[in-house]
Amino acid sequence: MKPHFHRISGYLQNSFIIRHQKEPYFRAGWHYHPELELHYVVKGKGLRFIGDNVSNFEEGELILLGQNLPHSWRSKEEDFENTDQIGTEAIVIQFLPECLGTDFMNLPEAHLIKHLYEKARKGIIISGTAKMKLVSLMEKALVVEGLDKLVILLSILSALAEADDVETIASFNAFYQSHEAETARLNRIYSFTMANYKRELSLEEVAEIANLSITSFCRYFRLMTKKTYNDFLVEIRISHACRLLVEDTLVTEMVCFECGFRNVSNFYRHFKRVKGYTPLEYKRLFLVKKII
Secondary structure (H helix, E strand, O other): OOOEEOOOOOOOOOOOEEEEEEEOOOOOOOEEOOOEEEEEEEEOOEEEEEOOEEEEEOOOOEEEEOOOOOEEEEEOHHHHHOOOOOOEEEEEEEEOOOOOOOOHHHOHHHHHHHHHHHHHHHOEEEOHHHHHHHHHHHHHHOOOOOHHHHHHHHHHHHHHHHOOOEEEOOOOOOOOOOOHHHHHHHHHHHHHHHHHOOOOOOHHHHHHHOOOOHHHHHHHHHHHHOOOHHHHHHHHHHHHHHHHHHHOOOOHHHHHHHOOOOOHHHHHHHHHHHHOOOHHHHHHHHHHHHHO
């Protein structure tokens, strides 16, 4: 999908932005910006789109996004029905690479940070003791002012650069420049798919949403995303299936139909192809990790 450019405000009084957001649900559109972003989910579950990756997220997840990496977080469907409640909470830090001065990156002591910024182009999930340290620093950054805030930012960058428990998310080829018309078109496709993935969707329907012929739509979607629309739809359905499997409230056959698949064998085939495990293996693997 084509992301839209997002201009972040607030730099007149600050060299970087930090906010503690509490909302009924995560609803940001598919977007990108020149700032790096450190995003900690305090509360909430759903799907996240980062570059060419579609995956589940849940509370406690800490992610660093590189410059111009397209991303979006979308809450579970039921959260959109409870608009009078706070269903999501996140601490977000956004900063430009040169926020500490144009000469900072040329200092010999900053060589690890250069490497960090390059790695962040694919998005990074941080876990383990590094995550615990970073979350504590982010919480402190919310309440301090002046030089103390800059000191904490330096500590955050140092902890990120030295973190070992990290995992990259997307590939390098996931970013494309866009203009407003393409952004609007792909956001329509995105929103329509998320609202209707549980039922059978035809290419005719989606192509009509995009105001294209079926042939033009298929060519357009592959050009923009480097995957077919059917692959994209399957990824969304499998991600929802993963969440239902680990919640363990439905038998596997019911998970299959709840996520939009029409027969169990097809569900098992797609699940194994996308995740590398059968649904039962995936559930067992998660339960073992949870116990450990």
